[in-house]
Amino acid sequence: MLPRRILQFLIIYVLGICALLALKYGAGLSDYVIPGPDDLWRTGTEVFRPFGLDVLNTLTVAILGQVISVVLAIFVGVAGRRATWFGSFIKVAAYNVQAYPIVALAPILFILVGDGWITRLLIAAMICYFPVLLSVLGIMSEPVEDIEHFYRVTGRLRWQLEVKIRAFENLSKLTTVISGSATLAFAGTIVAEFIAANAGIGYSIRIALYQSDLSRILAALFFIGIVLSVYQGLLEITGALVRRTWAGV
Amino acid sequence: MLPRRILQFLIIYVLGICALLALKYGAGLSDYVIPGPDDLWRTGTEVFRPFGLDVLNTLTVAILGQVISVVLAIFVGVAGRRATWFGSFIKVAAYNVQAYPIVALAPILFILVGDGWITRLLIAAMICYFPVLLSVLGIMSEPVEDIEHFYRVTGRLRWQLEVKIRAFENLSKLTTVISGSATLAFAGTIVAEFIAANAGIGYSIRIALYQSDLSRILAALFFIGIVLSVYQGLLEITGALVRRTWAGV
Amino acid sequence: MRLACRDIRYRYPGSENELFNGLGFVLEEPGFHAVFGPSGVGKTSLARLLTGGIDDFSGDVAVKGLPIRLYSHNLERLPGWSSVGKHLSRITPPGREAQRETLVEAFGLTGFMDSRFSRLSLGQRNRVNLLRYLIQHFQLLIMDESLANVDEQTREQILLTIKEMFPESCFLYISHNVVEVATFCRKILVLRSPEKSPQAVFVGGQDRRKDARLDERRLQQSMLEIVNAS
Amino acid sequence: MRLACRDIRYRYPGSENELFNGLGFVLEEPGFHAVFGPSGVGKTSLARLLTGGIDDFSGDVAVKGLPIRLYSHNLERLPGWSSVGKHLSRITPPGREAQRETLVEAFGLTGFMDSRFSRLSLGQRNRVNLLRYLIQHFQLLIMDESLANVDEQTREQILLTIKEMFPESCFLYISHNVVEVATFCRKILVLRSPEKSPQAVFVGGQDRRKDARLDERRLQQSMLEIVNAS
Amino acid sequence: QAAEAVVYRLKWLFNVSVVGDLYADEKGLFAEKNLAVTVKEGGPERDAIKEIELGHAQFGVASADQVIRARSKGSPVVVIAQLFQVNPLQWIYRSGRVRIGNLSDLRGKTLGVTFGGNDESILRTLLAMAGLTERDVNLFSVRYDYTPFLRDRVDIWPVYRNAQGIILQDQLGAEGEETAFFNPAEYGVRFVANSVVTSEAMVRERGDMVRRFLSSLLAGWQMALEASRQPQVLEMLARFDPNLPPRVLAAQLDATRSMVRPEPNFSVGAFDAAAWRQTERIMLEQGLIPQPVGVERSLEPAFLP
Numbered sequence A, B: 001m002l003p004r005r006i007l008q009f010l011i012i013y014v015l016g017i018c019a020l021l022a023l024k025y026g027a028g029l030s031d032y033v034i035p036g037p038d039d040l041w042r043t044g045t046e047v048f049r050p051f052g053l054d055v056l057n058t059l060t061v062a063i064l065g066q067v068i069s070v071v072l073a074i075f076v077g078v079a080g081r082r083a084t085w086f087g088s089f090i091k092v093a094a095y096n097v098q099a100y101p102i103v104a105l106a107p108i109l110f111i112l113v114g115d116g117w118i119t120r121l122l123i124a125a126m127i128c129y130f131p132v133l134l135s136v137l138g139i140m141s142e143p144v145e146d147i148e149h150f151y152r153v154t155g156r157l158r159w160q161l162e163v164k165i166r167a168f169e170n171l172s173k174l175t176t177v178i179s180g181s182a183t184l185a186f187a188g189t190i191v192a193e194f195i196a197a198n199a200g201i202g203y204s205i206r207i208a209l210y211q212s213d214l215s216r217i218l219a220a221l222f223f224i225g226i227v228l229s230v231y232q233g234l235l236e237i238t239g240a241l242v243r244r245t246w247a248g249v
Numbered sequence C, D: 001m002r003l004a005c006r007d008i009r010y011r012y013p014g015s016e017n018e019l020f021n022g023l024g025f026v027l028e029e030p031g032f033h034a035v036f037g038p039s040g041v042g043k044t045s046l047a048r049l050l051t052g053g054i055d056d057f058s059g060d061v062a063v064k065g066l067p068i069r070l071y072s073h074n075l076e077r078l079p080g081w082s083s084v085g086k087h088l089s090r091i092t093p094p095g096r097e098a099q100r101e102t103l104v105e106a107f108g109l110t111g112f113m114d115s116r117f118s119r120l121s122l123g124q125r126n127r128v129n130l131l132r133y134l135i136q137h138f139q140l141l142i143m144d145e146s147l148a149n150v151d152e153q154t155r156e157q158i159l160l161t162i163k164e165m166f167p168e169s170c171f172l173y174i175s176h177n178v179v180e181v182a183t184f185c186r187k188i189l190v191l192r193s194p195e196k197s198p199q200a201v202f203v204g205g206q207d208r209r210k211d212a213r214l215d216e217r218r219l220q221q222s223m224l225e226i227v228n229a230s
Numbered sequence E: 001q002a003a004e005a006v007v008y009r010l011k012w013l014f015n016v017s018v019v020g021d022l023y024a025d026e027k028g029l030f031a032e033k034n035l036a037v038t039v040k041e042g043g044p045e046r047d048a049i050k051e052i053e054l055g056h057a058q059f060g061v062a063s064a065d066q067v068i069r070a071r072s073k074g075s076p077v078v079v080i081a082q083l084f085q086v087n088p089l090q091w092i093y094r095s096g097r098v099r100i101g102n103l104s105d106l107r108g109k110t111l112g113v114t115f116g117g118n119d120e121s122i123l124r125t126l127l128a129m130a131g132l133t134e135r136d137v138n139l140f141s142v143r144y145d146y147t148p149f150l151r152d153r154v155d156i157w158p159v160y161r162n163a164q165g166i167i168l169q170d171q172l173g174a175e176g177e178e179t180a181f182f183n184p185a186e187y188g189v190r191f192v193a194n195s196v197v198t199s200e201a202m203v204r205e206r207g208d209m210v211r212r213f214l215s216s217l218l219a220g221w222q223m224a225l226e227a228s229r230q231p232q233v234l235e236m237l238a239r240f241d242p243n244l245p246p247r248v249l250a251a252q253l254d255a256t257r258s259m260v261r262p263e264p265n266f267s268v269g270a271f272d273a274a275a276w277r278q279t280e281r282i283m284l285e286q287g288l289i290p291q292p293v294g295v296e297r298s299l300e301p302a303f304l305p
Ligand SMILES: Nc1ncnc2c1ncn2[C@@H]1O[C@H](COP(=O)(O)OP(=O)(O)OP(=O)(O)O)[C@@H](O)[C@H]1O
Pocket: C012, C013, C015, C019, C037, C038, C039, C040, C041, C042, C043, C044, C045, C046, D115, D118, D119, D120, D121, D122, D123, D124, D149, D150, D151
């Protein structure tokens, strides 16, 4: 499963590069608009080590950010699941924060928490949490009548149990969303690095952009893709494992 | 429901402003770091019309972007729902595209589609589609055995019917995600405007950032919040309507 | 105890016809009673109405001495994350453990306490579900087709055990089996279509208990009355 | 036609005991047959095994003359987006519209064609679900407790109608009602616990048809045989 | 005695534009004065003035427009040195295809401009001087990447002449395209760029530390720009900015030198008060500040060596 995933990523990547090269030769674009294959290859070997390390650096932040965001999303999703005033208030707050693009919030964030690692983490978590939240809200606000009935009528339906039942009944949806959201945590971390950090692959992309070096950007995309495929694959395997052990299938 | 939503947004906004002001006076910060109430008020009245128009401009792009992204997400979600090689290929492709931060893809986008309106739309759609995709994937890959059995054994389970059944059984989850994703379409459009446009509220925010004018940014956040609350509220009402008519509840 | 309905009128929102059209009855003795009637006549609806699941009806439901009224039906499920036995022990009120064990035995479920609910057969699910209701505190328990997917022998054993263990409680057993309700139930509330008046009538059953012999003739008589009434 | 099982062995993954332990039987005549046995004995499992739902068993299932084998059970649902009538007409094979109408009538569902499935009573759902299978092309239809939540009178009418309309087809009717299977079924496959050998035996039933009188004595005899076999 | 901890926030990434700052740090010039300086990279979302006010930094680099804006909003910011004597913000163009001999040549051209940025103020001033209105030119909104310029959709494109300017010149040169720079200063617009800032409180209460810091910093700049140290400096730059080939780095360093030390014996850091006044006037005219702030009063030459 994991090797397949990586193979699939490679296919996509190669297809993308080929499309760009076709465009380059088709439209006769010069090397500074789209770099040629030799340039790509040279850059690729050159940045192999540094970008590899950068991506791993980014990955650590992304993983942490994802954990935070999943916890946050579950928290907000659980708090906002009811159709009460407070529930909808929580939802409005959570939605609005999301609507503000990070770039607009960044200055305020810098004022509040300063710069560095925490900001990077926070931005990653903010970008990642919302999609998880949407799913959690959808799942948590729909009763599973045929299971909950007994607990409700016998006065046993604490919120923890309610949440547990709904999570369990939608386990495969939840694991899909959570493992998929790794992608977002990654993208979020990169954005954060882009605007606020001095480490990580996002920072390298910013420098490459600033130096107008498309081959470096393409190389960075390659590393991002590989590492993400692996991480995502591992998450999916974990998801399957959780399903297996919890559901005893 | 709609007025309540707006009221809730106002409460959140006012709370946020108060927190900032408390910080300002607590730490004795100048208007340059955090603007005072008079400055805020003046800026607010000054930008009322232009920002209002900007936000509406952004909204139109966001709506279109959302429509595109929902269509795309459903398309990919349906194509990638099966546990086949092709299904997982589609998924890997869709996930990878998402992982690349827009800032890194922007140069490639500009090469491919040029700048302007289309790029803005595309970026909005790209940011918005992924969370919807995750949910659609989760929903579409889980069979509804007790309904599908009949159609499967009698050879009637075309993919359209399968999709329809699963969508219908998860209607409230889907509408939650789709109406929630409006937020993302909005944020996506703003990001796109930030990096690629010369119209819309994102563009105004960028200018305010360059001029480190926090009062303008706060005013922009206000308009974004209001318009988004209304749009989201309308989407939710539509969602409820769809549920009512389709499910006949 | 007393359970009295007076002039109940109810129509499902969006449906054309009244389901209950002046329904009324009074039940004053505890015991194992039945609700009987053709499919679609409103048994489930009546049960939900008596236990708070439906509350936009007109008319009165007066209840005395039955503070806890539970409704159980045959499509309920247990959560899937641990075995049936674990779930049951978690929801056993303190002091009822022995009762639970007796019921597990009588219900023929001894071998299935380590299984997950989703791996049980339909009849096993029915039984597990009913069992967990029985060990709760209640004065009235409505069993909506709770044993519909259980074989007759097991069902008989279950009914006799319940009657023996809970002589003071009130049960309303919804079933489509005439012989069964006539045999085991004390009073049978026969529901009829809304055009008929009265919409519900009581018929006496044989109320058979453990170790009691059944009078075949009187049973035939009860069955006839039930069929005639419906 | 011929439906023959030889030395079927099956154990659910993760379960300790064998469910089928050399099960074998041969059925060579079409008609309305039953599968009978206590709850949890493996009726549903056998049905799924015969229709492809379970395929990791050992032993042989040899089938001749029954190319289309359908399995239906009582927990199935219809999609909710339009009325039952619309769904039924969509899945009616060309030329079977009249048949469908006859069945709707006989099943007592005439008034419910405009309702959504989720608004039907349990017994009504059972009937709608069974009905849609009957109008499909099939040679073997397994009905797993398909009428478990329908009242006796309606059930009788349904069974008689089915037998009249599909005399050539083969049915396997899973039910817990001894009287019913003894009355209406031609052959009754009684499943027994895996320790017993053979694990399945056939008992003859009365195969009652419309307008035919029932011989009470022979019915008693059949019932006794069934009970003794199980 | 333990060194005093100081945070110094730059305006941009580590590259040739901060070569003196890096050199001072590398060579231990701060440590010599008993200061433990943390030099932090800047970026588009960074604002040294705000960080100084919030106490996250003690010194920083800001452009003149930032300083003027902050002063007009009551921020207690003080400028203690002006690093760039010539604003590196200039426009690159393909001299083979585009000819800009005087301001009126801008007519009809597609001009890259970062709306809201310094280059907008500068460009608008230039247009006003040439008697051109927005309708006489096409303004093209500039963003993170250069593709529109690379694909020749825009005639002139704003760059930091000593940094990206050199890189683009090199890339286009490799394809045989000639480039040149359009420098506003040649037309009399001398908008001030990067300067060293700190807070009024620092000046008032920690004058000694300010003096030690600034003298080390400026010494770093002096040394980094001396031709004799070029190999050493290039080696250092290559470490901080490893992606660029040495020839590009050398060209960048040359360009920087001419902007920070226009003459061989120029003392780095001196104020060009007239340019500051012009900067303020431009901002006032364009409505970027509501009223004059008297920017000279925030210039504090007392700490210059
Ligand atoms: N939610 C609903 N909306 C509209 N009509 C409903 C709804 N639920 C049930 N009905 C109708 O009300 C009538 C009574 O339903 P009810 O479920 O109470 O019947 P029942 O006596 O329990 O039948 P069964 O024996 O088949 O379970 C039926 O005709 C059914 O179609």
